[in-house]
Amino acid sequence: MAESDRFNTAAGWVLFSGIVALGLSAVSSGYFAADKVHSPKAEEGAAGEAKGAVAIETLLASADVAKGEAVFKKCASCHTANQGGPNGIGPNLYGVMGEAIAAGRGGFAFSDALKGKGGKWDFTTMNEWLTSPKAFAPGTKMSFAGLPDAAERANLMVYLNSLGSNLPLPAAPAAAAEGEGAAAPAAVVGDAAAGEKSFAKCKACHTINPGGANGIGPNLAGVAGEAVATGRGGFAFSDALKTKGGTWDDATLDAWLTNPKAFAPGTKMTFAGIADAQERANIIAYMKTAK
Secondary structure, eight states: OHHHHHHHHHHHHHHHHHHHHHHHHHHHHHHHHHHHHTOHHHHHHHHHHHHHOOOHHHHHHTOOHHHHHHHGGGTTTTOOOSTTOOOOSSOOOTTOTTSBTTOOGGGOOOOHHHHTTOSBOOHHHHHHHHHOHHHHSTTOSOOOOOOOOHHHHHHHHHHHHTTTTOOOOOOOOOOOOSSTTOOOOOOOOOOHHHHHHHGGGTTTTOOOSTTOOOOSSOOOTTOTTSBTTOOGGGOOOOHHHHTTOSBOOHHHHHHHHHOHHHHSTTOSOOOOOOOOHHHHHHHHHHHHHOO
């Protein structure tokens, strides 16, 4: 009987020790997990990533149609993109930019989740969809996980936009001031003489003397202030440029010179563009002198 009591007492202490050890383990793991989740450095890093994100509108301004076509290979197992192409697992995507969401497409059977979204496929909605289809329309039949790389999404969107849509690109947001009361950046003032030198890059395709002949590209004398893609001695402008509208003012010329393919996806202009803002301002100043 005494031996039984001693055994029960020993067993009780062993059980109690085990419970204490388990409790300490749980508290310890909870403490270190909480420390890991709420680490100020981790929070600062996440905030830094959010602050460092580039707006999709900014990426669209420098997006590349050819790169977008390459990205589209990820979509080609389910979608066609040629005009009049058949629907597959997913709908044909020719001319989809600007169209109502989940409508048309040769009678494709869209999910109720997508049909209930409403609106149109503009750059904002398409960006959200390409980021995560399931987050954009929970219940969608789309099995593709999405494109986490914003630059890839921008390239893909300008490619889709070049396929019979040609929506105008959204304006890129102005850069935020780094400190309260920071001075706004000074406007870039062009130098016509320097611009004449830079125009040498354009002479393989363009003349700029009054009455000069069109070449691979149109003569550019007096083009500043003129309607986009009109006149120029009957030059055969691309449909992409003819549908842009507006006039060749400083802002439009600057956007065109920055990246012709982003300004008018589908343009015949092969020149990649001029990255330097001062050089663009110089060329524009020079073009304005050529009447």
